[in-house]
Amino acid sequence: MTNMLEIRWHGRGGQGAKTAALLLAEAAAAAGKHVQAFPEYGPERMGAPVVSYNRISDTPITLHSAVLSPGYVAVLDPTFIGSIDFTAGMPENGALLVNTDTPALQLRERLGLQNDSIKVYTIDATGISEANIGRPIPNTSMLGAMVAVAQVMELDDLLQDTERRLEKKFHDRPRLIQGNLAAITQAYKEVECR
Amino acid sequence: MALQEKLTKTAALTGNEAAAQAMRQIHPDVVAAYPITPQTEIVQLYSTFVNDGIVHTEYVAVESEHSALSATIGAAAAGARSMTATSSNGLAYMWEMLYIAAGLRLPIVMPVVNRALSGPINIHCDHSDTMGARDAGWIQIYSENAQEMYDNLIQAVRIAENPDIMLPVMVTMDGFIISHGMENVELLPDRAVEEFIGEYRYPYALLDIENPRTIGPLTLQDFYFEHKRAQADAVVKAKTVILKVGEEYGQLTDRSYELIESYRMEDAEYALVVLGSTAGTAKYVIDELRQDGEKYGLVKIRVCRPFPAVRLGEVLSRVTAVGVMDRADSFSGEGGPIFAEVRAALYGVSHRPHCINYIYGLGGRDIGPDLIRSAALDIKSLKDGSESDSLVRYLGVRE
Amino acid sequence: MALPDLAKKPVRFIGGHRACAGCGFPITIKIILQAAENPVIVGCATGCMEVTSTIYPYTSWECSFIHSAFENVAATVSGIEAAYTSLKRQGRIDKDITFIAFGGDGGTYDIGLQALSGALERGHKMVYVCYDNQGYMNTGIQRSSATPRGANTTTSPAGKKVPGKQQYPKDLTAIVAAHGIPYAAQSSMSHWNDLYRKAKKAFAADGPAFLNVLSTCRLGWGTAPEDTVDVADGAVQSRLWPLYEIEKGKWKLSLKPRRHYPVEKWMSMQGRFRHLFNPQKNETFIEEIQSQVDAKWEELVRRCSAET
């Protein structure tokens, strides 16, 4: 069970934090992993800060408790910076992935991270989404970046599974599918670490 | 998410999706249901199956849970395989009809997503809803995860409709934790489920109009007791049937099921007794304790009605101390419902272990490995001590 | 249809039931069942009808019958109708079957109103029959929202200060009609021809239909058993219980009593209003009831003539 990844996603209601966790779980499951994805449910509606989680492992996962010390944290909305402690509970050598156009080094300074062992990754997921899909929906870009950061699976596996999934949903909109795949690929490759 | 893509053999599904898929494969003739958090997704998905023409089910979007079970009762008595689903206050609103479904011996299968009962209102998991319905005459099967929810629902049809049983079955999973959590689930092919469950049989179908029957008459002092005695007998027989169905299901899937699941109990000195999703987390803790050289084991109660008292007695009589974890309080002043029943089960065994109760997780309060470990270590201290200090301990509540 | 012809059809509700001597509802059942051409499946709410006709192991029903609880007959029959629809669609059943739900006024006006409303809104093809005997008679004559003003019941007793039930009955037929179902009607077991004709229409309706049928409870009303039909007739003649129907939204009066028949006369036939006459007559109270009956009648007549 030592190989189990735990991920926490921060977003706003309606922004896709829950979907990002579900997409990652589905892709990882398709790649043969044991997965969990679960949101933290409250009465919040659109716009409120929300959190969701993943567990991903090579062996079956029996834990059904909250993720308290995620090795990986993803932040879908840059406007959270300064208002939420993303690193809460993160262990040594954890990795923080933020959707922002701020370079990673600058972000690290802005966040004033106490723990030097935590790696900070940035990706302009909103910009990548706009460029490739034509809409500022960052979750597939963030998915690509997170797969790279946490080394969940090979990029090709992720692309294959996502394509299959999107084809079911958007079979009449091939450009949308290609745009999402391009966004995933770009985010996977461009994610920056400091 | 498109539904068809979920039809592969293994999929990542939420508990609610797994339940809806099981229902789709069971393919009831009638589903009458009312939405309630956290069950809502099940009825949403099912109505999508109906409106997409994937199932031939007649979907009755009733105006309340009372009517949901009433319509399901009517449909089952008419001669149609019928299902509903609910949670929490919805189950409470069905209360009267729960007893009637069981008393009329209608083999209805109902997923129940465990949620705390009001008040105060809370939408998260505990077992107060189904624990309160233990004596309604339904068979109760608790699921640890989404896979078990799926497996249990399919087996429930066979159990309910067995001619010796003919009782309704509720299959539960923990609200949000399982219902909204996505996990790997292995699905059977549709055809395999169809063959496993067979055709619906109710001997007194109302729609068999050439043979008019009266269902639900008034029975008085001269007959009511006999009807109830027969009902009690069916519950006893259900133990054998559940085992048989669980074994047969194992041949189909490599996942066989019993009344209880013993985890690392072979040489255990201490045991936890748990239901539902917490059993999974507790297994993780047991593994850790075993790594530390501590002889702990776990007993998961899968079937709560009929209550597996004899099996529990056999398994638990070998240990020194037992911690019974209840995700509901019975407000008896003497601990939770499972505690009372486990202790009663231990009365008849020659070597009675110490037995203590941990009430935990009410209203969805998280139960993590640390809390379970603290309870596990706590029962070890009972070894030489007396039980005179509080037998009922609240785990994870602020003092 | 002449009565002797009606008697040629086998009756699907038989004797040996244990309703009071002179009970009204068996007459209601008989007239309605004689009007059904198809095989019928009957659902019944808890109440006198269910309790007295199905005392195990005896049943007075010659057709398929189910009772499950008090407030849910509309939902129970919804399920049966859904089962029928499903099996028919699957080709597993081919007969035409008629579904009837019987409920008393307690099970219909009060505790069962939600289930009734739900079933009507969903559009199940069933005929819901309220056998309205104006109170909870099964449990010992308690008031319901169908009990007329002034009636003495065990929960609206004629006391020293309060002379029986204070409220006027709920206009259930209008409430039901407001669901926009294809057919709703008010009838009385005293007017068999009217009831028979309306039952026929109800069975033929393309969707849910509703019959609100006044059915005397001689025990609860305090009348002699032989007067069961007469006292129901009095309610119709006095215009307290008008006979009308609402067909596809069109309101139509079925009967316009010719002579003036004061409500007082109908009330004086019944023990439940005795306190309004003895030891002295409560003129103001009775007059007020009369004027309410008149106002309701005029409103109904306006509504019906506006429609034609």
Place this chain on the structure above:
Amino acid sequence: MTESSQTKNLLKDHVIIDKAIEPNAGWRDLPIGAVIPKGGTSRQFTTGDWRTIRPVWSPEKCIHCHRCWLYCPDMCWVSEDKKIQGVDLTNCKGCGICANVCPTKVHAIEMHPEDTKTEHTAGED
């Protein structure tokens, strides 16, 4: 799900547990769920002994309007070929509705106290 030909007559295939219900039957011998597996079993239950007065029918006066047949709550009046044959007192509770609904001018039914011997009642030949 494919519709096999066997499922067509599913309702016909039901196993009917059609035991007669004995008054002293043990719990194993009763149909499940308190179902009464046959219609009209109240035929075996007699309510005639509730009666203190009985209807006496005069066939010569009867015009066979069938109002008695219709308004009898206990289905006692026997009709054959559109003619009233008499009253079967097995379940007659003596309510007197029949005598009351018999048209005044016809007056073919009278209520008599139970202790008087009467003729012209069906099934009493």
